[in-house]
Amino acid sequence: MNYLSPYQLKPYNFSITPAVGVTGSRGPSPAVKLLYKNILKTRFLGQVADFGAGIGLLSLPLTRHAKLVYSVEWDIRSFNALTKNIEDNSLTNIIPVFSDNLSQLSYFDQIIINAPVHLGREAILNMIHQAHQKMNYEQQLYFIAKRNFGAKWYHQYLKKLFKLVEVLDISGGFRTLCCSGKNNFSYPHYTRLISNRYKQRLYKFKTLPGIFSRKRIDPGSKILIEKVKPRGTLIDFGAGYGAMGVSLAEKCEKVIMSECNLTAFRCLWHNLGINEVDNCEICLSGNLYNYPPHLADFFIVNPPTHSGGNTADLIISEAHRLLKTGGQMLCVVFRPGSYYQRMKNLFENAEITAVNNYSIISSVKL
Known part of the structure; x- marks a missing residue:
């Protein structure tokens, strides 16, 4: 496995080892920082699913606040680095899940999606639909997207899926949303x-x-x-x-x-x-x-x-x-x-x- 030089992730000084060819070589992105800041406003963090966790730059800090974190990742390079970072920091309340769907998760209170714009709109919608399908009325979806890459469009789309879509933040060129109260919805066929x-x-x-x-x-x-x-x-x-x-x-x-x-x-x-x-x-x-x-x-x-x-x-x-x-x-x-x-x-x-x-x-x- 090709790893890059490790660094310390603040504020908890986690040791992070990034991998060649994946994001996170120089630290968390602005989107990850905004997500973390806004998620901490939630009164209760129970079992959290980080869908598209990468090498763990959001998942690891969330272990300090959540009961349990599921880190779901589908790129084997990112997943190997994620697993290494969990082991190197001796974390026990985080479970790495190598999957491109949420079928292995039996229950969660919050799910997080940092829209991967490089994968395209269909991929992001597929992630949203998977989250919506697994959620019940009380669970929450945290979603962030770049404002110049369709964030407003996703905002309007999420209103079709959820009864409540709250804007948490529109700073830094991003729009951060919290969605709850799912509506019935017919999912498209993607194959x-x-x-x-x-x-x-x-x-x-x-x-x-x-x-x-x-x-x-x-x-x-x-x-x-x-x-x-x-x-x-x-x-x-x-x-x-x-x-x-x-x-x-x-x-x-x-x-x-x-x-x-x-x-x-x-x-x-x-x-x-x-x-x-x-x-x-x-x-x-x-x-x-x-x-x-x-x-x-x-x-x-x-x-x-x-x-x-x-x-x-x-x-x-x-x-x-x-x-x-x-x-x-x-x-x-x-x-x-x-x-x-x-x-x-x-x-x-x-x-x-x-x-x-x-x-x-x-x-x-x-």
Whole structure:
């Protein structure tokens, strides 16, 4: 597991160890600070569910006030860091829950959602609907969203679901709400089935809210599928719901796909079945440390460029370690600068091919 340098989280001086590729490397966000301040205004904090807990920057301080905290997280990298932070601080009234839903929670008094705007509106609504479905009349939902990312729209939407929606705070560019008294509501159906034709075969993919490019195959992934000429063993790093790895599997002896998001991983597992692919090995992980070096002939990735340089370094170093001599790394990005330079530095070679506003960067292990 790739961890970053630990730091102290005030006011209780919790020791926090962040992870590569997830939020919280420099401390709690303004939204987390506002949520914490406003939640403490509640007279009674019983059993609290922090839905999308990340590495625990809100959950851990809440243990000083709540009877019990459920920290629900679906990114395996965040969850591993969350578990480590709980253990390092010897906390006993907090339970980490690795899940993308609330079905494992039998009861709670308050539930907290810090709207993950990077996952899109459907994912946020899905979280709200899950919370609403699990709540009774007396339970409370705390919700915060950025004012310039639809906070007012969510406010109006929540009024359809709850009898009382109280504005707790509108400072710092955020809107913090407390909702209670649930109304009856008919929940939408979120599952999508999209398709991609490759080499005269039609592939189908189930997708769900909160995963990358769920409404259509990402153009960058499509370009890489068409350009790569796979053979032997192929690694698809950050495979998502399987668009690249599943489509290319027929041309390979073996495909290894890794994915860190539990929702995407569940879709990936399903998509292997509906496309009748039997030469794939999938792992729920943010790295491939359990695999030996010199394993693969190809390493392909459509990387999350918003995750920063630490993630880029992790991906490229993993590719270099896992590739055989003569093996090739192929990376598709919108802006090649950062990945190109990093790949060139480590592999000592890199080429860029421009295709439809995207760049395919290729390096060969010497």
